[in-house]
Amino acid sequence: MFRKTINIILIVTIALSLLTGMPGAWAAGPPVPEMAAPIALLMDVATGDIIYAKGENEQWAPASLTKIMTLFLANEALEAGEITLDEEVPISEKAWRTVGSRMFIEVDTTVPVDELLKGITIVSGNDACVAIAEYLGGSEGAFVDRMNTKARELGMNKTNFVNPHGLGDPNHYSTAADLALLSRQYLLRFPQMLEYHSTLNYTYNGIKQQNYNGLLRYPEIDGLKTGRLTGIYNLIATGQKDGYRLLAVILGAQSEKERETDAYALLTYGFNNYQAQKLGDKGDSHGNVRVYKGKGSRVNAVLPEDLSITLLKGETPELRAELPKYLEAPVEEGQEIGTLVVETRNGEKRYPLVAETEIPRGNFLKVFFHSIWLSLRGLFG
Numbered sequence: 001m002f003r004k005t006i007n008i009i010l011i012v013t014i015a016l017s018l019l020t021g022m023p024g025a026w027a028a029g030p031p032v033p034e035m036a037a038p039i040a041l042l043m044d045v046a047t048g049d050i051i052y053a054k055g056e057n058e059q060w061a062p063a064s065l066t067k068i069m070t071l072f073l074a075n076e077a078l079e080a081g082e083i084t085l086d087e088e089v090p091i092s093e094k095a096w097r098t099v100g101s102r103m104f105i106e107v108d109t110t111v112p113v114d115e116l117l118k119g120i121t122i123v124s125g126n127d128a129c130v131a132i133a134e135y136l137g138g139s140e141g142a143f144v145d146r147m148n149t150k151a152r153e154l155g156m157n158k159t160n161f162v163n164p165h166g167l168g169d170p171n172h173y174s175t176a177a178d179l180a181l182l183s184r185q186y187l188l189r190f191p192q193m194l195e196y197h198s199t200l201n202y203t204y205n206g207i208k209q210q211n212y213n214g215l216l217r218y219p220e221i222d223g224l225k226t227g228r229l230t231g232i233y234n235l236i237a238t239g240q241k242d243g244y245r246l247l248a249v250i251l252g253a254q255s256e257k258e259r260e261t262d263a264y265a266l267l268t269y270g271f272n273n274y275q276a277q278k279l280g281d282k283g284d285s286h287g288n289v290r291v292y293k294g295k296g297s298r299v300n301a302v303l304p305e306d307l308s309i310t311l312l313k314g315e316t317p318e319l320r321a322e323l324p325k326y327l328e329a330p331v332e333e334g335q336e337i338g339t340l341v342v343e344t345r346n347g348e349k350r351y352p353l354v355a356e357t358e359i360p361r362g363n364f365l366k367v368f369f370h371s372i373w374l375s376l377r378g379l380f381g
Contacts, residue, residue: 030273030312033265036258039251041176042266045184045238046245046276049310052266056177059158060251063227063234064101064124065179066166068186069147071120074113074132075190083136085114094140095130100167101212102127104205115204121196123209124226129165140164154181168229176249183224183236183247194238197223213237214260221267226259237263241271278308279319279342286321286340286353292370294329294359301338301353311344318343321353328374331359 032052039055050056077083088110096107103119105111105127119128130140137143140163147161156178162169186193198221201210212226213235220239224247227234233256238247248266253259280286285300301323311317323338331337338353361367 030269033269035250035262035266037250037253037262039176039249040262040266041180041249042270043180043184043247043249044245044270044274044276044310045187045247047308047310048181048184050177050180051246051270051274051310053176055251056180056249057158057175059173059175060234061166061168061172061229061232062174062179062251063166063168063229063232064126065174065225065227065234065236066161066164066172067120067124067129068179068182068225068236069150069161070129070132070143070164071117071193072182072186072190073136073143073146073150074117075186075193077136078113079190083113085112085117087113089113089116089131089135091127091131092134095127095134098127098130098165100126100165103202103209104207105131106205117193118196118199118202119204121193121225122199122202122211124212126165126167129163133164151178151182154185156181166227176251179236179251180247180249183238183249187224187238187245187247194222194224197225212256214256215239215264218264220271221264226256228256233259235259235263237267239267244271244274244276246270246274273313274310275313276308277311277317278306279317280307282306283356285356286319286338287323289323289337290326291331291359292326292328292374293362293367294331295362295366296329296357296359299327299331299337299359300356302356303340304334304352304354307340307351309342309344309349312346315345323353326374327359328370329359330361331355333358 035054041056042052043050091105091107091109093107101124103123103125116128116132119125133140133143144161151159159174159178162172215221215237220241223238224236233253235250246267248263250259250262280303282303282305284303288298288300291299320341333355335355336352337355340351340353342349
């Protein structure tokens with residue numbers, strides 16, 4: 001009787017595996033390495049998909065990870081032509097007196113923007129942050145206002161900045177999810193900055209200092225930023241392997257070694273098991289929808305942007321479009337009219353489909369007769 005029961009269990013288990021198309025262990029994906037830090041996140045930079053997250057929405061002191069926002073705004077100013085790399089920035093006494101990690105700028109001198117960016121990225125200079133903030137914002141406080149405005153624009157809704165460098169303050173906080181969002185946008189918009197972030201040492205004013213990011217000893221790692229307050233070690237690390245870029249956020253580690261071990265383990269896990277796959281280009285059609293009461297009879301449902309997603313290596317996703325039975329004019333170009341459903345081993349993801357073209361409202365007669373037709377259609381099912 002016992003042996004018969006075991007056989008039944010085995011048969012049921014095999015049947016369930018066949019029905020689901022995969023064994024239970026595989027459905028859960030490859031095992032994630034253990035994280036010592038309380039907060040950790042791994043993101044695919046190309047897609048923005050989060051591969052792994054632990055405590056990602058918990059508010060935390062970002063420390064010098066704050067400087068990514070300072071660098072973001074400085075690069076926006078460069079991109080807009082508001083400043084140039086060789087532009088000289090005057091150094092105030094406030095900037096000169098800023099405590100913590102410094103590049104050792106001197107009061108009543110001027111320093112080129114390019115040198116200040118190196119001082120922030122390579123040696124995490126708090127003094128350089130204040131100097132660039134005062135120059136771009138008119139004052140440190142006005143620049144911080146710009147930091148918070150940009151945070152809201154990027155969707156960093158659980159972040160608040162009170163300074164441009166990250167020195168401790170109870171009202172200065174962020175989350176791993178917000179910092180990953182910021183870092184991804186920074187990498188996509190200003191990839192040239194990785195040349196600075198990956199530099200191993202920097203000398204200014206006769207003082208040579210080392211980059212705090214110990215992971216730069218690995219050839220695939222080329223950034224991004226470290227952060228430290230008393231007893232708290234943070235790190236955002238990024239790198240690419242075979243053209244595939246990932247970023248890892250570690251918050252609250254107990255040592256430099258711990259933050260580096262966790263970050264490198266996450267990045268290695270991602271490189272070994274995942275890939276970004278492009279599913280379509282902007283404007284690709286996924287069917288069309290009948291349009292009533294308009295000057296056109298059908299409109300294509302297309303992707304509003306290029307679409308890529310993160311997949312386990314070797315996985316082939318299934319795609320299907322969910323479209324309405326019909327639409328009523330007017331239909332605006334770019335109006336959301338359907339959904340592209342992408343089924344993967346990790347579940348289902350949904351992306352908008354929009355109208356390819358505008359369909360203006362038709363003349364009185366067309367609207368009248370189509371209204372009657374739609375009423376009859378509704379009446380008789």
